[in-house]
Amino acid sequence: MRTLRMLWIGTIMQVKMSSRGTFEIATAMIMPIVQATVAVYLLRAADSPHRMIEAAVGAGLMGVWSTVLFGSGGAIQRQRFMGTLEMLMLAPRNPAGTILPITIATGLTGTYAMIATLGWGWLVYGIRPEFAHPWLFLAAVPACVLGLGMFGLLLASTFVLMRNANALCNTLEYPIWLLSGMLVPITVLPAWTGPLADILPTTWGARAVHEATSGGAVWPAIAWCLGISVACFALGALSMTYVERRARTAATLALA
């Protein structure tokens, strides 16, 4: 119960903090809206207007991933910069438990992107947010966000060892959009990318949201997304514990 309380309060606090940043909010909303607009005009050019809602949802998912990628990838560095990393690591809790709220909060902030693209699509292009399974859509999005948050923990723990985590963040944006089938169906990719896509929680999270939008089996995708995310959390927790010990031993916790 105490752990759940810590996660809840930590997440709420982090969401409040990131909700005050104009840069974060604008980035989470403007980029996906432009991506959604690109997708809308491409679909119009392809004479596939019936797929507009998929474009809006897909662009929203891309925005969620970007927010998680850059938010989680820079989570540790940001705590260092603010001088709060030592306090987090000194807390008598597992270090993964203290960082997880930050990464889940990035996923929650990323849902601004989904709201923005759906709202933009409806207001500007008349794309009505009609989902094949509306209630399952409301289940699929939080599952996707939770999954991405746990994946974010793995990223955060891995990136802390790298001096150039930003470079990896910049590099990973498009490949995950592509491999996870957020806007481009995985079926058009070369067959060898299939196994890579299957081990990503983003693939199953995106599939759950798309199935809820256009019709299909949502629960198996949610189950896979959460299952892989738990594995990401376990790996991230192990990695975070190792990194924390190493940084304390070498007295480099506060050093970038």
Add this chain to the structure above:
Amino acid sequence: MRLLTIGGVISYRALFNWATPAMFIGTLLVGPVFQLLFFAYLGRQLGVADDGFYIVGNAVLAASALCLFGGSMAVLNERRFGTLGHVLLSPRSRTLTWIGRALPYAGNGLLVAAFTLVMGKLLLGLPIPAGAWPGLAATLASAALACAAFGLVLGAFALRFRDAWLINNTTVTLMVLFSGTNVPRESLPGWMQAAGNFIPVTHAASAARSLVHGASFGSVAPRIGQELLIGAAYAVLAGVLLKVFEAESRRRASLDTL
């Protein structure tokens, strides 16, 4: 000339955050290739255009992100590192100082665009006539120069506004839409097509596509000229904005305010 060339190179080395090998390879070389693949597969799935459309478009576009962010860093990082006051106190020509800063980014942009084009050709198999390469080099160079000048305009805004990165990110993303590099321009509304005529990359991408389809250099030269003209216009605008914002920053005593 020394101020223009050596000064530009020194400022590039000092101020460009992405010059480290990891950032250069990850952000400037690998990133654009994945962007190209993303749009090429999206295009294949929708059947809007062939691979060549996306390969050439994204190769030209690859120069823009580097030049836009680089131009911004050339001004913004001076303030961040606390050296902006020293630069502005220098008795040398301000115009030469800033233009010199844009040139290394243009060269770098040309390199990145060429790399993206070659990778696109190798990965997706785009046939490019051997005779088209010199024209393509000139086209990519014109796009890189225009983007570098546009980057200086954004850099000028960095003197005035705190959220310069937000302006850069938004501009780069909007260029994907307005330039017609990934969406055929004829499918865009009229006002977007009109706006696209006044930004870098649009005319260069159109010229490069024609060259790949076998057009002669002479037939695309007017479009390359338009691209260079747009670049020159942005260079003048950057000069004016830098002067105006500098004066305002002095008046408001906000020159070094982050």
